[in-house]
Amino acid sequence: MPEKKSLQEKLGTINYRNQAKSDIKAHISVDTDICNSTCPHQCTTYVCPADCYKIDENGKVYFQVEDCIECGTCLYACDQGAVSWEFPDPEEGRGVNWNYG
Amino acid sequence: MDDKFDCIIVGGGIAGLSAAMELAKNDMKFLLIERGEFAGAKNVSGGVLWGTDLARLVPEYWTEDPDEAGWERFVNHRRLTFMDDQSAFSFDFKSDHFDAQPYKGLVVLRSKFDRWLADKVQEAIDQSEVAMESFLATNILVDKVLKDENGKVNGIKAGEEEFFADSVIIAEGVNNLLTRQVGLQDEYVPADHVMTGVKEVIRMDRETIDERFQLDGLSGMSNEFLGYATDGVEGGGFLYTNRASLSVGLVLGLKDLREKVKKPYDILNKFKEHPAIADMIRGGEVVEYSAHVVSSGDMRVMPEEIYADGVMIAGEAANLLMNAGKAIQGMDYAMRSGILAAETVMEAKEAGDFSKQQMKTYRDKLEESYVLKDMRGFQGAVQTLHQPEMVDEIPDLVCDFGRKFFTVDDSPTPKARKMFSEAVSKNSSWWNLMRLSLKAAKNL
Numbered sequence: 449m450p451e452k453k454s455l456q457e458k459l460g461t462i463n464y465r466n467q468a469k470s471d472i473k474a475h476i477s478v479d480t481d482i483c484n485s486t487c488p489h490q491c492t493t494y495v496c497p498a499d500c501y502k503i504d505e506n507g508k509v510y511f512q513v514e515d516c517i518e519c520g521t522c523l524y525a526c527d528q529g530a531v532s533w534e535f536p537d538p539e540e541g542r543g544v545n546w547n548y549g
Numbered sequence: 550m551d552d553k554f555d556c557i558i559v560g561g562g563i564a565g566l567s568a569a570m571e572l573a574k575n576d577m578k579f580l581l582i583e584r585g586e587f588a589g590a591k592n593v594s595g596g597v598l599w600g601t602d603l604a605r606l607v608p609e610y611w612t613e614d615p616d617e618a619g620w621e622r623f624v625n626h627r628r629l630t631f632m633d634d635q636s637a638f639s640f641d642f643k644s645d646h647f648d649a650q651p652y653k654g655l656v657v658l659r660s661k662f663d664r665w666l667a668d669k670v671q672e673a674i675d676q677s678e679v680a681m682e683s684f685l686a687t688n689i690l691v692d693k694v695l696k697d698e699n700g701k702v703n704g705i706k707a708g709e710e711e712f713f714a715d716s717v718i719i720a721e722g723v724n725n726l727l728t729r730q731v732g733l734q735d736e737y738v739p740a741d742h743v744m745t746g747v748k749e750v751i752r753m754d755r756e757t758i759d760e761r762f763q764l765d766g767l768s769g770m771s772n773e774f775l776g777y778a779t780d781g782v783e784g785g786g787f788l789y790t791n792r793a794s795l796s797v798g799l800v801l802g803l804k805d806l807r808e809k810v811k812k813p814y815d816i817l818n819k820f821k822e823h824p825a826i827a828d829m830i831r832g833g834e835v836v837e838y839s840a841h842v843v844s845s846g847d848m849r850v851m852p853e854e855i856y857a858d859g860v861m862i863a864g865e866a867a868n869l870l871m872n873a874g875k876a877i878q879g880m881d882y883a884m885r886s887g888i889l890a891a892e893t894v895m896e897a898k899e900a901g902d903f904s905k906q907q908m909k910t911y912r913d914k915l916e917e918s919y920v921l922k923d924m925r926g927f928q929g930a931v932q933t934l935h936q937p938e939m940v941d942e943i944p945d946l947v948c949d950f951g952r953k954f955f956t957v958d959d960s961p962t963p964k965a966r967k968m969f970s971e972a973v974s975k976n977s978s979w980w981n982l983m984r985l986s987l988k989a990a991k992n993l
């Protein structure tokens with residue numbers, strides 16, 4: 449068995465673009481007001497394979513783009529109209545650069 | 550130089566590169582735009598490239614030095630495994646008939662394969678009559694598909710720049726934002742239309758892989774899994790041998806995942822701990838975790854149409870994909886549809902007509918090819934596979950029977966029929982089995 453890796457360690461195997469850049473332009477915007485008011489399932493907080501949708505100490509959903517691997521899951525999973533999805537800008541955005549794919 | 554291209558291709562994945570290769574070989578002027586830093590940088594698959602279309606694009610690719618090649622191993626050993634929590638019952642088929650070239654299945658890693666294929670396309674461009682007028686451009690995101698005053702697609706916009714062409718092939722993959730923008734698919738595509746794929750590449754010595762899987766350096770194994778693999782969620786698992794790594798992963802129905810409140814990587818971890826998988830990946834090191842959406846392959850989710858005035862949709866952007874349990878076919882469908890879209894561009898140029906009527910030839914060609922013939926022919930099988938019974942009842946039944954059948958202990962051995970009967974009544978019912986087998990018989 450390969451040593452067991454946490455999701456954080458797994459995400460650590462991924463090569464990202466603009467890794468060192470601090471002011472990246474987020475390619476996904478989430479209207480978390482919807483997540484935190486009318487959404488019955490808040491499903492992005494568990495279906496996202498990179499855990500970009502998190503829950504803070506007050507139980508509120510928030511979104512962090514840094515680990516996003518552009519897989520598309522939230523684009524379909526969110527049926528509440530809270531997720532606006534674009535591909536990252538090659539220069540200003542983040543996004544993945546797969547080593548294996 | 551006329552600044553209008555014969556064709557602009559959006560996306561340097563398999564569909565886009567295959568279209569480009571055909572166009573380059575036929576001296577067409579085209580521009581392919583890929584948003585990744587290089588072709589393949591953004592792409593994930595399992596993945597086995599099934600079929601033989603690659604031999605058409607890159608003749609005799611197998612004569613190339615294997616160390617330079619874009620593929621990992623050719624498949625000569627196939628296995629379909631039913632799993633319960635402790636057991637694995639496999640249908641296993643190995644044949645040297647698979648050793649014949651052109652190979653009928655190649656295990657690939659997309660970051661390497663797509664880049665290799667793009668190099669081949671560049672070589673073809675360099676040898677074409679319009680070598681200085683066709684381009685592969687990377688690191689550019691196409692923001693918009695442009696239309697003329699009559700609504701015919703005539704180019705694209707990327708950032709501040711616009712490029713014009715007689716035709717556009719949209720080969721942007723499953724997350725088909727531009728296909729939606731041109732109005733061929735709804736703006737919102739619901740979760741039951743797709744699956745989420747999660748995968749790990751696990752590094753392992755080539756010799757260890759050869760010995761562990763009884764392979765000889767370039768031959769490889771493909772193994773699909775049904776049942777416990779997906780922890781009750783609709784979908785399946787896979788394990789493929791690369792040269793010096795294994796690709797291990799799952800595809801999970803997204804609607805089902807949402808309803809069952811499960812995390813994809815938790816299910817992947819559990820899958821890797823199953824004794825059948827743990828034994829295969831032992832000693833390996835995870836060198837990349839990845840994820841990507843994949844179409845369910847259900848024809849009901851295809852875009853309304855896959856062509857319009859001046860434009861065609863190729864590959865998974867058009868939801869061309871087959872997932873009937875024993876394999877996923879998305880890459881070969883992407884390849885074939887890219888080739889057929891390119892043929893259509895050439896015929897349209899010849900006819901001097903890029904209208905919708907002319908573009909319809911693309912659809913007709915797809916209907917005549919194995920792509921839409923199979924998708925239509927196996928729709929029932931695809932839907933049967935997505936039945937809830939396929940994730941627990943059936944795999945449990947198969948494993949339960951296997952456990953009884955292969956166990957030798959000190960009690961008298963019942964007849965196999967009796968064992969099967971017991972397995973059925975414990976895990977399912979004759980009625981259910983009858984219903985499913987009738988369906989299967991009809992659809993397979």
Ligand SMILES: Cc1cc2nc3c(=O)[nH]c(=O)nc-3n(C[C@H](O)[C@H](O)[C@H](O)COP(=O)(O)OP(=O)(O)OC[C@H]3O[C@@H](n4cnc5c(N)ncnc54)[C@H](O)[C@@H]3O)c2cc1C
Pocket residue numbers: 535559560561562563564565582583584585588589591592593594595596597598599689690691692720721722723727746747748798799800840841842843863864865866870877878879880881883
């Ligand atoms: C986990 C998993 C396992 C799979 N296993 C298999 C398998 O074993 N066998 C198989 O045949 N298939 C498999 N598939 C499916 C297969 O990967 C896809 O069907 C295939 O990649 C589709 O090819 P494509 O060329 O249509 O799209 P893609 O390969 O997705 O290529 C699309 C390209 O377009 C680019 N692009 C997108 N939008 C833009 C834009 N606006 N501007 C510029 N560029 C853009 C992207 O960067 C990308 O390079 C699997 C998929 C997954 C997720």
